[in-house]
Amino acid sequence: MIIKIINILKKFSILFWYGFRNKPFEVLFQTYTHYCSGGRKEATKFINNSYKILIRHTLNNNEIYQRWIKKNEKSICDVELLSYNPLVTIITSLKDVNKGYLEEMILSVIQQTYVDWEWIIVYEDSISQNLIDIVEKYERKYKRICLMKQDNDSSVSEYNTALLASSGQYIIILHCADILSLNALYEMVKKLNENRSLELVYSDEDRLDKKGNRYSPHFKSGWNRDMLFSQNYIGNLYLLKSENVKKIGGFKKKYMSSMEYDLLLRYIKEIKDSNIDRIEKILYHARISESLLVDSTLQKSVLEDYFSTCKIDVFVEMGLEPSTFKINYSLPEKVPLVSIIIPTKNQFDILKQCINSILNKTNYKNYEIIIVDNQSSDERILNYFFTLNKSQNIRVISYPYPFNYSTINNYAVLYAKGEYVLFLNNDVEIINYNWIEEMLQHAQRPDIGVVGAKLYYDDDTIQHAGIILGLGGIAGHSHKHFHRQDRGYYSRLKITQNYSAVTGACMLVSKEIFNDVNGFDEDLAVAFNDVDFSLKVKEKGYRNLWTPYTELYHYESKTRGIDNTQIKQNRFKKEVSFMKNKWSHVLKYDDFYNKNLTHDNEDFGLSV
Template sequence: MLPTYNTDVLLLRACIESVLAQTYPRWQLCIGDDASTDSRVRECLQEFRAQDERIQVVFREENGHITAASNSALALAKGEYIALLDHDDTLAPHALQRVAEAIAENPQAQLFYSDEDKIDEQGERFDPHFKPGWNPDLLLSQNYICHLTVLKAALVKQVGGFRLGVEGSQDHDLLLRCMPHLKAGNVVHIPEVLYHWRAISGSTAQQGCAKNYAATAGVRAVADYLESEGLQATAEPGTAPNSYRVRWVIPQHAPLVSLLVPTRDGIDILKPCVEAILSRTDYPNFELLILDNQTRCEATLRFLEEVSASDARVSVHRWDRPFNYSAINNFGAGLAKGEIIGLVNNDIEPINGDWLTEMVGQALRPEIGCVGAKLYYPNDTIQHGGVILGIGGVAGHSHKYLSRNEYGYFSRLHLVQNLSAVTAACLLLRKSVFEEVGGLDEENLVVAFNDVDLCLKVREAGYRNLWTPYAELYHHESVSRGADNTMAKRKRAQREAEHMRSRWGAQLDTDPAYNPNLTLVHEDFSLA
């Protein structure tokens, strides 16, 4: 499906010739020309139509913008699947062959999409985008699917084709209207660059802010999706170009959140943590359970006594056994009165007052399991942008050490998205979900990877885990426990890593929130 309007004829020829060059022969090119005023465009299209009967063209009598032209092209379509192609982009020669193979392997699928790159005016390819698998919350934040998009024709017709009024974000809008019919089992990501997006002056491929009307249309598309699904949320522009933020409404009677903070001694980190939570949290209904694991420091004990006496939200509970992170938090979860549990390290300090409101709004969604936050080292570099499975053998943190304000890989440091796992340094989930999966693994994961294991159990139970950049906190990582710098600690860490490999196996090497073309050695989204 190809809408055209006064296209540079050289680029239009390159586009159509890339279809003619396909190794897969069973295709139909449906072109809707939107009343181009450049006679050379009509001549070019007539020439190609005469050259190959698989090319069909409708010449619109009046200009109706890209949505109308797309619907005119759609009306010509006779195939079972619809592939979207822009008038100055090109396909890789094997693009349709790969799609046909994917269809044969996944006949139930409704949506197929591939990786892509950009191509400049000199024909040089650059900036490949290696995308994750099906990621509904990322799609609400950004049209990460983009090119190449192939949809079941029956689904496109079922949702009414392209919608007038969202020109510039018509493809994103179409995907959002299809989303109620899409799930991981009927969406197929082909991890190959099959589409070359033309980056020329004025295009969004070259500058994300080049088409402001597209960004406005995108906000409307997301907002209309939320309204059509009856979801209690609002949409607004995101902090990255062509991105969107969804704010989920908290009920009038905000549910109680139980924040669990394990600690031992260390008043120098515990006090700033507790005071920051109490003073920098706008959310109106939370309790702070400090889980004291054999504190001996007199100053720390005094602080615990004082803070629990002076603030009704704070309580102290003794855990008089050897350190076991999983067991301590399971103990705390049993004491928690809240509908939502927050696992919080004692070296965390909130930055923005609405951090907990943001996380609660996400955690209350029935389909969402674990919710993670954006964590920084004290020097304002990224400590946690979500967890990627397989890095270093088990899991690693996304975008570690990048500057606080950097966008990250295709803006992902600024986008709410589904991830396989997030760190328990600051993690929220409904208590019912925590109990459903049996909490944290006390027996096998005393210190490390218990959060990853929890997230994978939650995912296995059918929930989507999620990371949000709109809950920002500092994390003085491992200050309280220390590094794994003794033989005993190293052996324990090795045992826990081996347990994860034994328990989760190949899942650790095939993270659907990542891409197989990207590295499992580093945490920077570089090529493998």
């Protein structure tokens, strides 16, 4: 006990002098606030989490990753007997690479802890004889290695040649000079043992510099269909069923450097989402090669072909970052009515700014605004309500009871005439004119549930970019406090993607889905009602989605204030308890996050 107290005091001292050096007494205030809300336990938790964040920010990314490797890969070679041991075919197109790199790649395969594999390496005439000699040396020694010559000068032809010659039930592609971790195949097959229905398995990966040092780990989202449409996040290591690949015609020659992206899109079209899974371990180490750099124009064509085959009317354009894409889904000729619901109490200036921004910055024409007056008493706003009620598409309805976000919005939906309801806080300001279209194009899709937006504080830092379950115990906002221009973790601030939940400050959903899940849970008066609602929609089988193309300012908590009274803190504790009791089975593990990333902060930092 004494040692624990000493450690906490040490961390507190470091935070006081280094972590808050611009305003050193902030740590005192924050610690006291947490102590008041949750006693010694909460204060200690705050100090520990703040200390972890400080340490992460003190080290550079590479130092943090090296620490992560030491912590997490100590037992990388521990394996257990598997009951299902299918043959896995590894396919490689031999390229002119450094001899040392080639040897390292070969050793990474022959040293695999899983032994039921075959390796087909295909080459064409232009490959150096010295490299061919190296492979032939190993081919003579290991019967599972097969070197084949391909007449056509094309990686696509080489891959298809290897595919036709393969005997394995599953295939993986190993790019020339890249390296598999020792347990790569074992972990893949172990995942198949856990679920024989799986038809696509992918893993986390990192990169290798010229000296063989590992850097830039990519800890990936779980299966994220809309992220895959935005960028090929699946990456380098993925395991596919051979018969499925052969059935869809293998690799297409016209896509060359983008042939794997094309294959993945055609492949997922034929399988269920439930038959896709990931392994949250670094199993692949990639070297960056000019020959492997993708052509974004070709990737764009791949996406256009995919949606054309699916008979989905879209327009594909380049995204906000290199090798990312924006899929524009067509709206019907007769666009649906959208009901914008805004609860408010007094705060005349804030509401007027919000309403003016909607009226002046909305290209979409078919919308109505429903303002829910929650016991306003200010004369200015009452006069403003009188004026607004004269507008053709604005109504003010009264809710003369104590504040309850869920009850207020459920009540307002009863008055909504729209096919879609857009829940909006009164302390937001619209930025882009096509904000409704950008959300509605997704909400109209039959497999999409709730759609959320990109929200900024008034200093142009991120307030909301999707919600991640488990952060801080219940949920937290992705990339909170990142700058507006930041790309985020592997471009996640710049691409459309699926999240478990989005914030109710700007949330669009069809009224049919809203009613199907019985709206917001009225036991959640203030906190987590949007998370609970999103999870109910997700539980029904819909994908929730976040788009960076709808942008608003969110002047958070200006209306309601902060939870600085005992009554408010008790209410918050009750709502935390409600969420833990109802959603404990999902709060510990977010499908769209990664267990190797921190749960102490919202910055996608490594868990070290």
